Amino acid sequence: MFSARAITRAFRAPVSRSLTRNITTASRGSALTSTWKSSTLAWQPRLAASFSTSFRVLEKQGAVDEELAIKLESELNLEKELTSHEELPETVQDFLNNSPFKLNDKAGQEEVELVRKFGDETIRVVFSISDLNAPIDESMNDEALFDESSEEEELDQRSRSSMQSGGAQSAAAKEKDAVGTTQEPLEEEEEEYEEEAEEPSYPVRMNVTIEKPNQGALQVEAVAQDGMVVVENVFYHKNAALATAQTAEADWERRGAYAGPPFGNLDEDLQVLLERYLDERGINTQLALFIPDYIDFKEQKEYLSWLENVKGFVTA
Secondary structure, three states: OHHHHHHHHHHHHHHHHHHHHHHHHHHHHHHHHHHHHHHHHHHHHHHHHHHHHHHHHOOOOOOOHHHHHHHHHHHHHHHHHHOOOOOOOHHHHHHHHHOOOEEEEOOOOOEEEEEEEEOOEEEEEEEEHHHHHOOOOHHHOHHHHHHHHHHHHHHHHHHHHHHHHOOOOOHHHHHHHHHHHHHHHHHHHHHHHHHHHOOOOOOEEEEEEEEEOOOEEEEEEEEEEOOEEEEEEEEEEOOHHHHHOOOHHHHHHHHHOOOOOOHHHOOHHHHHHHHHHHHHOOOOHHHHHHHHHHHHHHHHHHHHHHHHHHHHHHHO
């Protein structure tokens, strides 16, 4: 009995000691783990707080956004009431219906292209709506200078005639002169007002290209204004692609090409024949009248689209 009990005790003692040691070791390990986790958790909230603060800075904070959006909406509604941007003007529609030119117009782009065939030739006319907002140099207006000089001459003649007449004048003559002097300024003011009321025309630059198969191309720089096509330069390119390419290399090569003398320096008969040559291909008065009208229409349409895009961006 005693020996069996002793054997049982001897067998249980090591097991209990080993279990106690394992439990103690496990408890120490768990304590270390819990300590590391607690320190990690104590550090993590500071990182999360810093991140959330930086996120709030990126939120929409504009104080003028709403006011700007309202103003854009008001401007957009006003423009839509004043003009009908979706309907082509009658003059523009009439030209497109009766002209051999085909219109190539991409929304959002400033340049517009007209293309037609003339025998084996391909003719392109390119213009831009940016010319509508180009400043006009009024100091170079020859008509204004001529008007000023004529007015000065007229005043000079009046002063001379009054000095030469001298002597006494009858009351009727004085009254007639007084009435004439009061009426003439009124008439001049009315004429000036009518001239100011007329919408001033603006020059539009045209780039005309005439291509022939395997023969290169002619490139004509011209200006359309007041129903007239004014030719400035005529280039010849052996490579037709050079005349229409829109790359920096092609533009640099075109600048270095010989353009010939200015068109106005050519022989007058040669100028007339070149103008007739262009007129036969549709570079004429009808085209010069169409281009400004279409620029007005397209610029208004692009402006409305710009207002809508800016408003959509501000309110997003």
